[in-house]
Amino acid sequence: MTSLNMEHKTEISIIVPVYNSEKYLLECLQSIKDQTFEDFEVLLVDDGSSDKSADIARSFCETDSRFRFLHLDRGGVANARNHGLEMAQGKYIGFVDSDDTVEKEYLYELYSAAENNHSEVSSCSYSIVKTHPGKPDKYFPVRIRKLKDGVYSGRFYTDHVIKDWSVRSYLWNKLFRRELFFDNDIRFPSMYFEDIATVARLTFNAKTVAITDKPLYNYYVRANSIMTSPKVEKINDYVLAYGILKNYIAHKGKLHEYKAAFFRFAVIIFFANHYNVFDLHYKTKNFHGWIKNQHVTNKNILYFASRKYIPNEDLPTLPEYVINPWDVN
Numbered sequence: 271m272t273s274l275n276m277e278h279k280t281e282i283s284i285i286v287p288v289y290n291s292e293k294y295l296l297e298c299l300q301s302i303k304d305q306t307f308e309d310f311e312v313l314l315v316d317d318g319s320s321d322k323s324a325d326i327a328r329s330f331c332e333t334d335s336r337f338r339f340l341h342l343d344r345g346g347v348a349n350a351r352n353h354g355l356e357m358a359q360g361k362y363i364g365f366v367d368s369d370d371t372v373e374k375e376y377l378y379e380l381y382s383a384a385e386n387n388h389s390e391v392s393s394c395s396y397s398i399v400k401t402h403p404g405k406p407d408k409y410f411p412v413r414i415r416k417l418k419d420g421v422y423s424g425r426f427y428t429d430h431v432i433k434d435w436s437v438r439s440y441l442w443n444k445l446f447r448r449e450l451f452f453d454n455d456i457r458f459p460s461m462y463f464e465d466i467a468t469v470a471r472l473t474f475n476a477k478t479v480a481i482t483d484k485p486l487y488n489y490y491v492r493a494n495s496i497m498t499s500p501k502v503e504k505i506n507d508y509v510l511a512y513g514i515l516k517n518y519i520a521h522k523g524k525l526h527e528y529k530a531a532f533f534r535f536a537v538i539i540f541f542a543n544h545y546n547v548f549d550l551h552y553k554t555k556n557f558h559g560w561i562k563n564q565h566v567t568n569k570n571i572l573y574f575a576s577r578k579y580i581p582n583e584d585l586p587t588l589p590e591y592v593i594n595p596w597d598v599n
Contacts, residue, residue: 280336282310282377282445283360286368287350288327289317294369294490299330299337301371301488307378312337313354318344323368348458351441355451363448365441369490376486380445383480387421390447390476396440396487411485419483424476425527431470432515432531434538439469443487450475459514459585462507467514474519505546505563505592508539509570513586516574520581536575543567547592556595566590 284302288295302312314327314337324341331337342353351365362384366372376394384392395416397409417427417436430437450456450472458464473479516532519525525532547567551560570588573579 278361278448279359280309280311281360282307282362282364282381283354283358283448284310284312284364284366284377285351285354285358286312286314286366287317287347287354288314288319288323288368289344289347289350290319290321290323291368292319292322292326295323295326296330298366298368298371299327301373302366303334303337304374305372305377306374307381310336310377311358311360313357314339315350315354316341317347317350318342346460348460348464351458351464355457358448361448362445363451364445366487367442367489369492370442371488371490373484373486373488375484379482379484379486383482384445384447387478387480389421389478389480390450391424391427391444391473391479392482393437393444393479394482394484394486396443396489397485399488399490401490401492407490409488416483417481419481421478421480424473424479425524427476427479428470428474429528429531431473432519432528433534434466435534439463439466440489441465441469442489444469446472447476461510462501462504463511466508466511470515471518474522474524502550502592502594505543505550505567506570506588508543508546509567509574509588510586512536512539512571513574513588516579517581517583517586521583525581533575536571540568540571543571550592551595554595558595559593560595563592563595566592 314331316324316327316339328339331339338357340353340357342350355363362381380392380394383389395412397411400408415436417430427437431439454475456468456471459467461467512535519528544564547560547563551557569590573589
């Protein structure tokens with residue numbers, strides 16, 4: 271359902287991409303069901319799970335009519351989120367990862383912040399949860415490197431999102447007005463770091479962003495998570511996300527306003543990918559081509575960050591690609 275003038279059937283649509291998260295899914299869904307704010311729907315989009323995740327999701331939907339299930343062939347988290355968007359009937363759109371949990375006031379606080387301040391985006395703080403087998407989970411609320419309570423202009427907030435410092439490009443601690451996606455034809459690109467490539471485009475089109483400093487989302491750090499596993503595609507896509515944002519802001523004629531932000535983001539990627547390339551070779555126990563891969567990722571970053579790069583409306587491509595150690599000539 272993509273009609274921009276549709277009558278909202280609920281206030282909030284929460285999209286939960288599901289893929290092989292059978293160990294954590296039930297706790298995630300229960301935390302959403304237990305919200306003090308009740309006018310919401312949850313779209314469980316199964317991305318071709320090979321474990322019991324789909325069965326758990328289907329069974330949970332039978333206990334609460336606000337939860338809806340959609341099965342897809344494996345297409346990636348961006349594809350799952352895009353399908354969820356097409357199904358969503360809420361005034362606001364939010365996202366929760368299937369291996370995380372939310373506090374009971376999560377939706378109420380985000381919704382109140384947006385409605386009370388007439389903001390198209392609202393955001394909350396979060397806790398990093400570290401798990402250890404046989405021990406209680408440890409919660410670490412994020413206390414630094416973030417904007418404080420308040421209402422900020424969308425352009426100011428976007429500057430901080432691009433810098434990737436006091437504001438992060440996380441989807442799960444934010445609510446977005448539905449129109450930000452559909453009026454501006456914004457969808458998630460099929461890649462890693464699709465949130466980095468998307469959140470700044472959404473907030474750029476928002477007049478204001480309201481922030482609550484309460485840690486309402488619980489982000490779990492697990493040893494086997496997608497974010498901790500070395501993948502060559504992640505190294506390349508990190509740089510591509512930079513290119514997508516630069517193309518978009520340039521197309522809007524505002525690149526000069528975000529010059530410092532893009533420079534800072536390029537520096538962050540430079541150092542992060544130096545570590546990421548090393549980590550890739552270290553964890554695969556193969557240092558063949560390590561120096562070449564370092565050179566390639568540096569070249570890619572400089573390509574997008576230099577004045578010689580001419581932004582356009584097309585999806586950017588890299589001059590070269592970092593490749594797996596065993597594929598290096």
